Amino acid sequence: MKCSGEEKTCSTSCRKAARIAVSTCLTDCGTRLSACMKTGCWDNGASRYCGLAKS
Numbered sequence: 001m002k003c004s005g006e007e008k009t010c011s012t013s014c015r016k017a018a019r020i021a022v023s024t025c026l027t028d029c030g031t032r033l034s035a036c037m038k039t040g041c042w043d044n045g046a047s048r049y050c051g052l053a054k055s
Helices: 002-014 022-039
Strands: 041-043 048-050
Touching: 002 022, 022 041
Parallel strands: none
Antiparallel strands: 041 048
């Protein structure tokens, strides 16, 4: 899996959930992508997993 794939999933989830502002959610996805590109780990708030391709 790739960091960019996780970011795409995150963005899709933002558009489906109406609990928080979409722009805030998308900003959070971008922050998570940036961290993933540096570490290879994705943290979705509930869990953290590593070994992702940094692309």
